[in-house]
Amino acid sequence: MISGKSIDELRSLIDNGSVSSEELFNDALKLANECQSELNPFVTIINNYEHTSGKSILDGIPYALKDNFSTKGILTTGSSNILKDYVPVFDSTVYRKLKESGAVLMGKTVLDELAMGGSGLTGHTGYVKNPWDTTRIPGGSSAGSAVAVSKGIVPFSIGSDTGDSVRKPAALCGVVGFKPTYGRISRFGLFPFASSLDHVGIFARNVKDISYVTDILKGRDEMDMTTLPDEGFLYSSKLDEPIKGKKLFYIKEIVESAVTSTNKEVISKFMDLVNKLRSNGITVEEVSFDKRILEAIFPVYFIISCAEATSNNSNLTGFIFGPRSEGRTPEEVMKNTRTVGFQEMIKRRFVIGSYILERENQEKLFLNAMRARHLIVDKFNDLFLKYDGLLLPAGGIAPKIVPEKEADKLNNEYLILENHLAIGNFGGYPSITLPNGFVSGMPIGVNLTCAAKKDLECLQIASKIEEVTGLKNITSGGEVDA
């Protein structure tokens, strides 16, 4: 009943009495339990149907939430052993708003530990696997949320995006992933990773559904001083307004960086889309960009995020929450707790963050990375004066699974095709990934990024792209014209 259906379709079914919300919930549970042993997208599958009636389009519709959003009375682990038994005593604003809208939470999804990673392999409950090919990664960190939507278990799910953690897994799993402008959605109750880069993001199988959920979640929140005032209109109501004279650009050096035959095929599909958009009246121009700056995107992201993460996670001591190890002194308790509580990759990132923040290294490392962030944002802000959006391939196809110790290891190569999405986090830009076909049987994505606060424009152009590709409401295992 629920599998693969859009929010509009489910709304109609509930409203005309063909199905009840509880039946949809039970259907989602059944699908979740069926795929859990093979794909492992959930930390917790919620067996109790709890529905607070709302008056929104989401009323009665099941969804899944990444396990780094606080949910009062429901286990919330951050997919880390250090929080494996943590039960929050308050709700995140995202969860509260969805509850008030009438949406029904059916599961908390697996992430890379504490949202630091891009593989979906480092959560404390084990690997999440790509539903299109279980020998491949789903991408992360919002791995389980991407899989839950891709498998058709729920029509939408919630993730968080600090470097590309919604938009990349969306591409690798063949769904739509959107992160609105920084501050558009409250981060209150979201476990912080790197606060100046953290965004709430949404997964769905079409742009209209993304806009419905964004409408519910957006707006100022007294609990998050960085939230933006609401514009006073619904994105979903303006999504289909005609757009004319839009100008997009893509970056020559990123497109030309494809080396492997698979990536060349990804680029070929991307250029096909560019040509189709041009035929549909959208201008798409090639822009050349200093390659050194593009190569600096990942190091800048890495340095800033490690530094902020080290500070943000210093409260994980085992005293106030989480499991506590034995020790003769408070220091010994803390050390033993953190030694067993964090996996290797997290520890490495914390050590790097700590080094970066040390007084004698701050100028050369941390402050210079922040200067480079400023420079990159200035350059893109200039381009957004001339263009309505940046269009790029979201990356290549999902890589094969490697041991989790190897995942997210710092790489000696500058993989600019794989790492450019962090631009959207540096400038807080609205950014959306959409399906753009298949290569070697695996889904690939195209990404659109627009100027800060131009969320509606971003969704409108994305809707047009979706119309041009004809790729919407895809579920893995469903029929697809690849």
Add this chain to the structure above:
Amino acid sequence: MISIEKLKKYANNLEFDMKESEYETLRDEFEILFKQMELIDSIPDIEKYSPMSFPFKLEDAYLRSDEVTMSLDKKDALANSKDTLNDSVKVPKVVE
């Protein structure tokens, strides 16, 4: 090259320990990090930019009114702690 001893010092300051092989992986990562930092340093005019700690200028920053909106009561604040005594989190004795 950064020494393993120095990395152990950082881990110790962060209140955790790592395996020997993990320190070696970390040392390799530092080598890559240093190389990447040189790349950032080589960007022309980088020194002319101020460090950016927020995505954009917040033109409508606000302070909420000075009223109590949400606070945790003692029961909730202690709910996740493994060892409590009366209204406090209990830890091993600092002074024997």
